[in-house]
Amino acid sequence: xxxxxxxxxxxxxxxxxxxxxxxxxxxxxxxxxxxxxxxxxxxxxxxxxxxxxxxxxxxxxxxxxxxxxxxxx
Numbered sequence: 001x002x003x004x005x006x007x008x009x010x011x012x013x014x015x016x017x018x019x020x021x022x023x024x025x026x027x028x029x030x031x032x033x034x035x036x037x038x039x040x041x042x043x044x045x046x047x048x049x050x051x052x053x054x055x056x057x058x059x060x061x062x063x064x065x066x067x068x069x070x071x072x073x
Contacts, residue, residue, distance in 0.1 A: 003023070003065065004023055004024045004025055004065055004066070005021050005022065005023060005024065005062075005064040005065055005066065006022050006023075006024045006028055006064060006065070006066040006067065006068075006069050007019070007020045007021070007022070007055045007058055007059055007062070007064055007067065007068045007069070008022050008028060008033065008055075008068075008069055008070075008071055009048075009051045009052055009055050009068060009069070009070045009071070010033050010037065010070075010071050010072075010073055011048070011070070011071070011072045011073065012034065012037055012072075012073040014046060015044040015045070015046060016044060016045050016046065016047070016048055016050075016051035017037060017042050017043075017044050017051070018051055018054050018055045018058070019033065019036065019042075020055075020058050020062065020064075021062065021064070024065075024066050028069070028071075030071065030073050033071065033073055034073045037073070052068065052070075055068040056068055
């Protein structure tokens, strides 16, 4: 297991973003995630299922401690 990390599937304005390797204690905060999304050009999908599949495929390779968590921004 890795340190306190999580893979987040963030929903923001009807778009789903996959954010791998966030620290659960520091970075897993709606304001922090919103800031990341506004200040970068991350890829997104409008399909929730596709975003979850991508996140779980990343989890199989990365084996993070908290797994995949969905968050609405």
